[in-house]
Amino acid sequence: MTEDCVFCKIIRRELPSYSVFEDENYVAFLDIRPMNPGHTLVVPKKHDRWVWDVTQPGQYFETTTKIAKALQKTMQTDWVAADVAGMGVAHAHIHLVPRYPQDGHGEFINGRNVKKIPSEQMKMIAQTIRNGLLPTVSG
Ligand SMILES: [Zn+2]
Numbered sequence: 001m002t003e004d005c006v007f008c009k010i011i012r013r014e015l016p017s018y019s020v021f022e023d024e025n026y027v028a029f030l031d032i033r034p035m036n037p038g039h040t041l042v043v044p045k046k047h048d049r050w051v052w053d054v055t056q057p058g059q060y061f062e063t064t065t066k067i068a069k070a071l072q073k074t075m076q077t078d079w080v081a082a083d084v085a086g087m088g089v090a091h092a093h094i095h096l097v098p099r100y101p102q103d104g105h106g107e108f109i110n111g112r113n114v115k116k117i118p119s120e121q122m123k124m125i126a127q128t129i130r131n132g133l134l135p136t137v138s139g
Contacts, residue, residue, distance in 0.1 A: 002047040007091040011045050018126040020070075021133055025056070026063045030126050031095065033114045035105060037125055038075040038098040042067055048092040051084045064094050070132035071098050081109060 002008040009015040011027055018030035020040055031039040042064045044054050054060045068080045075098035083095040097109055104113055117125070 005047060005091050006089050007041075007043050007093065008047050011043070018122045020126050020129040021063075021067055023063070025059065028063075028067050030122055032122075033111070034117055034122075035095075035097045035109045035113060036099065036103050036115060037117060037121075038071050038096075038129060040067060040071065040096045040129065042094045042096060044092055049090055050086055051092045051094060054092055060094075064096065066133065067129075068096050070129055071096055074128045074132035083109065 006015065010017045010029060017027075018032075019027065020030065021028035021042075025045055026042060027045060028040050028042045031041050042060075044060060046054075048054050051057075051060070064082070068082070071080050072078055077098050077100055079099040081095075081097045081099050083097065084093075085095070086092070095109075099105070099109075
């Protein structure tokens with residue numbers, strides 16, 4: 001199944017993505033159908049069907065939290081919604097959506113209110129989030 005999986009293709013770099021994070025076990029990249037600027041998907045590299053199949057859920061949540069905190073910092077909002085609906089692409093993923101009071105969504109986001117964000121701006125957003133993930137140099 002993984003040959004045809006869009007996320008596996010992104011992980012194998014057979015498809016481009018607006019990457020914001022990668023380590024040994026996870027990748028994060030911008031959703032190409034963003035509900036808001038900075039809408040990010042956090043994806044295990046292993047092809048698990050559901051988030052609930054991931055073998056190290058604690059590690060997955062820690063990674064997701066790290067990215068959510070970078071979104072809070074770089075997208076200027078404390079309100080970062082998480083969604084694990086799990087449809088769309090049959091490879092485990094968590095949506096992280098920076099939210100704002102007047103962003104046109106209700107309490108819960110749905111797939112009907114996609115924002116049009118030009119590619120150049122998506123690249124800049126991804127870069128901004130990547131910068132937000134860098135450890136802060138102290139001392
Ligand atoms: Zn996959």
